[in-house]
Amino acid sequence: MPKLRQNPITGDWVIIAPERAKRPDDYILPKPVPKKKTLEFCNFCQSGEAYQQKIPGAGTKHIYVVDNKYPAFVKDEAITLDTGKIYYSQKSIGGHEVISFVDHDTDIETVPTSYIDELFEVYQKRINFYNQDPVIEYVMPIHNHGAEAGESIEHPHSQLFASCVKPNNIVKELEGSEKFYHHEKKCIFCEIVKEEIRSGQRMIAENSEFVCFCAYASRAPFEMWILPKKHDVYFEKITAETRKKFADIFHEALKRLHRGLNDPPLNFYIHNSPRKDNFHEESFHWHMEIMPRLTRFGGYELGSGIIIDVVSPERSAEFLRKVKV
Numbered sequence: 001m002p003k004l005r006q007n008p009i010t011g012d013w014v015i016i017a018p019e020r021a022k023r024p025d026d027y028i029l030p031k032p033v034p035k036k037k038t039l040e041f042c043n044f045c046q047s048g049e050a051y052q053q054k055i056p057g058a059g060t061k062h063i064y065v066v067d068n069k070y071p072a073f074v075k076d077e078a079i080t081l082d083t084g085k086i087y088y089s090q091k092s093i094g095g096h097e098v099i100s101f102v103d104h105d106t107d108i109e110t111v112p113t114s115y116i117d118e119l120f121e122v123y124q125k126r127i128n129f130y131n132q133d134p135v136i137e138y139v140m141p142i143h144n145h146g147a148e149a150g151e152s153i154e155h156p157h158s159q160l161f162a163s164c165v166k167p168n169n170i171v172k173e174l175e176g177s178e179k180f181y182h183h184e185k186k187c188i189f190c191e192i193v194k195e196e197i198r199s200g201q202r203m204i205a206e207n208s209e210f211v212c213f214c215a216y217a218s219r220a221p222f223e224m225w226i227l228p229k230k231h232d233v234y235f236e237k238i239t240a241e242t243r244k245k246f247a248d249i250f251h252e253a254l255k256r257l258h259r260g261l262n263d264p265p266l267n268f269y270i271h272n273s274p275r276k277d278n279f280h281e282e283s284f285h286w287h288m289e290i291m292p293r294l295t296r297f298g299g300y301e302l303g304s305g306i307i308i309d310v311v312s313p314e315r316s317a318e319f320l321r322k323v324k325v
């Protein structure tokens with residue numbers, strides 16, 4: 001029987017309808033063709049133009065940062081408003097960076113975990129950098145892996161979006177968690193962590209500081225969330241020790257997806273608390289969401305905003321737990 005489930009933070013409904021498909025193993029992709037080694041010419045390799053324009057001091061040993069050539073947010077002095085009778089717009093001010101691995105052949109699933117730790121260290125550095133800019137309302141690091149997940153250049157990289165507005169999904173999560181806090185005097189995310197540990201049904205991995213589980217109201221097969229176990233608002237403030245634990249659990253999650261489903265396309269991103277308005281410090285709790293991109297949205301999803309997930313998160317988690325890592 002299909003079941004409606006509600007995201008306890010945003011209030012969004014999803015339908016979990018496993019009868020419409022499918023067992024988790026229906027999503028195992030054919031074995032991936034070995035990736036091409038370094039191309040003869042790549043803009044993001046050390047001989048390329050992008051690498052030459054790297055931002056001094058922004059990267060680490062294996063990672064460099066460069067402004068996106070086709071930015072969604074641009075650097076500018078002032079926000080100018082363009083207000084009509086009913087339509088409203090403003091200049092898209094901020095920053096849009098490419099956070100690139102130096103080595104073209106870096107494969108995020110198979111690199112040593114220390115590379116992942118470096119990647120997260122760069123995320124922290126760049127968030128801290130943009131937090132000093134009074135125009136910036138929000139900074140979000142994201143990663144696209146595979147063409148179906150929006151990866152447009154083959155050289156492995158993340159991106160960072162620093163915007164003069166709070167993104168729609170963040171506003172929803174901030175408002176939802178505020179509302180819960182107002183009524184319950186508790187952080188909804190801390191409650192979710194407790195419930196996932198208690199039930200264990202959707203759990204994939206756990207270490208001393210983090211949990212990784214399939215989301216209860218999942219929007220896609222194998223959607224995973226990673227949360228700090230202890231209440232924590234700012235990703236950019238976590239210590240090197242905590243970051244190492246985060247890299248460990250994240251890397252394990254990626255390996256389970258990679259080995260279990262043969263390198264599925266996926267996105268991951270960090271939902272962090274905005275730095276400017278610190279009234280979210282009790283109610284919001286930073287986390288990462290990992291979204292494998294194995295299904296597409298149809299008309300009902302677009303028209304209603306209600307997503308139909310054809311694999312239950314319990315079965316997704318059961319499948320992923322069995323993958324040997």
Ligand SMILES: [Zn+2]
Pocket residue numbers: 039042043044045103104155
């Ligand atoms: Zn390259």
Ligand SMILES: [Zn+2]
Pocket residue numbers: 187188189190191230231232283284285
């Ligand atoms: Zn919390």
Ligand SMILES: [Zn+2]
Pocket residue numbers: 173271287289
């Ligand atoms: Zn979130």
